[in-house]
Amino acid sequence: MKTSGNTILITGGGSGIGAALAERFHALGNTVIVAGRRRAALERVCDGRPGMHAITFDISQADDIARLARDVTEAFPALNVLINNAGIMRFEALDHARDLSDAEETIVTNLLGTIRLDNALIDHLVTRRDATIVTVTSGLAFVPLVSTPTYNATKAALHSYIIAQREALRGRVEIIELAPPGVQTDLTPGQGTRPGYMPLEAYIDEVMELFAQVPTPAEILVERVKPLRFAEANGTFDQTLAALGEMAAKARAAQ
Template sequence: MKMTGNTILITGGTSGIGRALAEALHARGNRVIVTGRRQSLLDEITAGQPDLHGMLLDLADPTSLSHVTADIRLHFPELNVLVANAGISRAEDMTSDSWDASDAEAIVETNILGVLRITAALLPTLKRQADATIVATSSNLAFVPRADFPAYCASKAFLHSWLQSLRHQLRNMPVEVLELAPPYVQTELTSVDQASDPRAMPVNAFVKEVMQLLEQQEHPRGEVLVERDQARRWAERDGSYGAIFAAMNPA
């Protein structure tokens, strides 16, 4: 992925990792389109920022997606980078008599179908570019799950597998496919408390390391992994899976 002169669309770009990526990429001389479901946040992010644009997008709404796709084709036909970052996370207690599949369905709708829908909508535009990239945000939990977030972890494992297939199918096209698999980062993904949890990696430190990896093209197998990701990524290979799973999921 080249680091400047791109036109980039980022889903879930109004907070957390998405917003930090948007700001970092914009600072490197890229035109950045941020999407989200709250106009007030889009206005706040883009105010007074040339080449930083906001678009309302609800990936669960086919009409919303078709409007954004049409706007991209009309106003940003040079779009060459998609960052499919939108995602949600919810804890689930499957031992409870009140547990049902509603939270899991919402997670699948956003984390899996949302990525597939935005990729399908914009892939024809990306394939027309000389140098295009698709980045999708999975998670370190794709490799070793936290059992109290079962559907979330499974959704990210799905993306890890699906991206490998997408990368293989696009191997003869000028479209690079990258997987961004963050560790536990100080965002509000699971709760407000996560944003200040000292055990989590500061979001700006995470994005700074990601930018360095992209600039140096240090993403073997198409996986953008910061140093904190490595132990879980290779847990099965290294024979440490059981110990890491037990530490993450105490009895």
């Protein structure tokens, strides 16, 4: 992926990793469109940054995804990079029957929303030079956090989807997976200051160094996420699963 001269659409661009990527890619000389549900948050990201634009949409709504794809390709025909970052994370207990609305919303937002948006833009992207799709998954795709089961499952499903997508589009659209560790963002309540999680700026610094490599890695993996990504291959899955759950429980209890 080239790092400048692109027109980039970033979903979930009003906060956290999406906003940080928007700011960094804009600083490198890209036109950036941030999209999400909260207009005020998107406008804060754009404030003082000429060449950055905001579009509101709801990734859980199929009609809104179709509208976004239509509007963004009409307004920005040079669009050549999509960064799928929008997502939600909910804590769920599996030891008793529960209302499944959180699980259903997580699947629609994280998995189906990403598939729908890719589908809505693919006919446009295959016509563009240097076309790229970056999809944010998670280290939890590889070692699950027991308290967020549906979130883990959506990210694992996206990892598999990305592999197939990469092969189907080889030579036409570059497919990149960005798999973060736990990062200090507002993905869950209190996470922005949660001990044991990677500071956002440090995470983005390392990510941008990886994006600058030639060729760009097919998987953007900071050092901190590699124990999760390679736990099964390294024979450390059970230990990593237990340590992850213990770390997360202690971090939440400390707040």
